[in-house]
Amino acid sequence: MIYESENPLELPVLDVSEALDSSALRSLGAACREWGFFQIINHGISKDLFTKIYSLSSKIFSLPSESKLKLGLKTYTPLFIASPFFESLRITLFLSSEIMQEYGSRVTELSKTILRLILTTLGKEFDSKYYESEFQQCHGYMRINNYSSPRSSKEEAEGLGMHTDMSCVTIVYQDEIGGLQVRSREGRWMSIAPREGTLVVNVGDMLQAWSNDRLRSSEHRVVLGRGKPSGTRFSLAFFWCFEDHKVVEAPDDVVGEHEARMYKPFVCSEYLTFRENTERGKFDKVGFTVKDFAALPQNNIA
Ligand SMILES: O=C(O)CCC(=O)C(=O)O
Numbered sequence: 001m002i003y004e005s006e007n008p009l010e011l012p013v014l015d016v017s018e019a020l021d022s023s024a025l026r027s028l029g030a031a032c033r034e035w036g037f038f039q040i041i042n043h044g045i046s047k048d049l050f051t052k053i054y055s056l057s058s059k060i061f062s063l064p065s066e067s068k069l070k071l072g073l074k075t076y077t078p079l080f081i082a083s084p085f086f087e088s089l090r091i092t093l094f095l096s097s098e099i100m101q102e103y104g105s106r107v108t109e110l111s112k113t114i115l116r117l118i119l120t121t122l123g124k125e126f127d128s129k130y131y132e133s134e135f136q137q138c139h140g141y142m143r144i145n146n147y148s149s150p151r152s153s154k155e156e157a158e159g160l161g162m163h164t165d166m167s168c169v170t171i172v173y174q175d176e177i178g179g180l181q182v183r184s185r186e187g188r189w190m191s192i193a194p195r196e197g198t199l200v201v202n203v204g205d206m207l208q209a210w211s212n213d214r215l216r217s218s219e220h221r222v223v224l225g226r227g228k229p230s231g232t233r234f235s236l237a238f239f240w241c242f243e244d245h246k247v248v249e250a251p252d253d254v255v256g257e258h259e260a261r262m263y264k265p266f267v268c269s270e271y272l273t274f275r276e277n278t279e280r281g282k283f284d285k286v287g288f289t290v291k292d293f294a295a296l297p298q299n300n301i302a
């Protein structure tokens with residue numbers, strides 16, 4: 001098998017410190033349709049802030065497992081739930097340290113900016129028409145993820161299995177180890193190589209459903225070992241989501257006059273519950289997607 005990082009995926013890199021010109025908007029639109037993934041630079045988060053978060057997170061993960069387990073499974077996902085190599089901590093921003101809060105408020109602002117840009121790719125007037133009315137109540141949470149390397153670095157192992165995110169958008173910082181991969185429509189795994197100063201952004205299920213599949217929430221995963229530098233891998237994921245009681249339903253002009261409606265309207269929290277309760281869903285992300293939950297029967301061919 002060819003190891004996919006030999007053939008990394010070229011995703012657009014957007015400079016979010018300035019207004020996007022029409023060609024940048026076009027490549028953003030194409031990336032969101034085709035991959036649901038793109039990258040951003042000049043996002044205003046300094047290297048220093050990443051370094052502080054990194055060292056704070058390493059301290060937390062190196063606590064004895066009894067202390068981490070005391071946080072409860074809704075907060076702390078220990079090793080062997082999602083995979084033998086993955087542990088994760090959900091951060092409640094308003095309860096967290098100043099550093100996490102600072103990061104949280106920056107990615108919150110970024111999420112808002114990005115959502116408005118994505119709306120613009122769907123239709124010139126859609127930002128002013130839908131941002132306030134549909135996305136004003138969005139909220140975010142963060143996860144810090146710690147991946148230990150498999151014993152044999154010759155073997156490739158899944159650190160985090162194939163999943164889609166439940167969010168509207170997710171912003172990911174991955175360290176220099178790499179391993180994040182996105183699945184093409186044909187089922188090929190493509191690597192998203194880490195680049196210094198760059199954040200990865202992806203569309204989640206809530207936005208895929210709201211856009212009637214015009215935006216893609218792609219399956220992705222994290223692989224470890226095989227050709228990767230050894231050592232633990234660290235990532236930071238921020239999920240920007242609709243409020244729990246939101247009814248997700250694509251507006252008529254987002255669907256378009258001649259297109260079929262792909263989903264029945266659904267309440268956000270019911271989808272989150274579905275993902276938590278499905279058989280593999282001891283961990284809230286692995287396995288099912290919004291298509292399994294809300295696709296209209298004639299479209300359920302995912
Ligand atoms: O660790 C990563 O790079 C990605 C993590 C991820 O996909 C997630 O937390 O949903």
Ligand SMILES: [Fe+2]
Nearest residue numbers: 163164165220
């Ligand atoms: Fe993810």
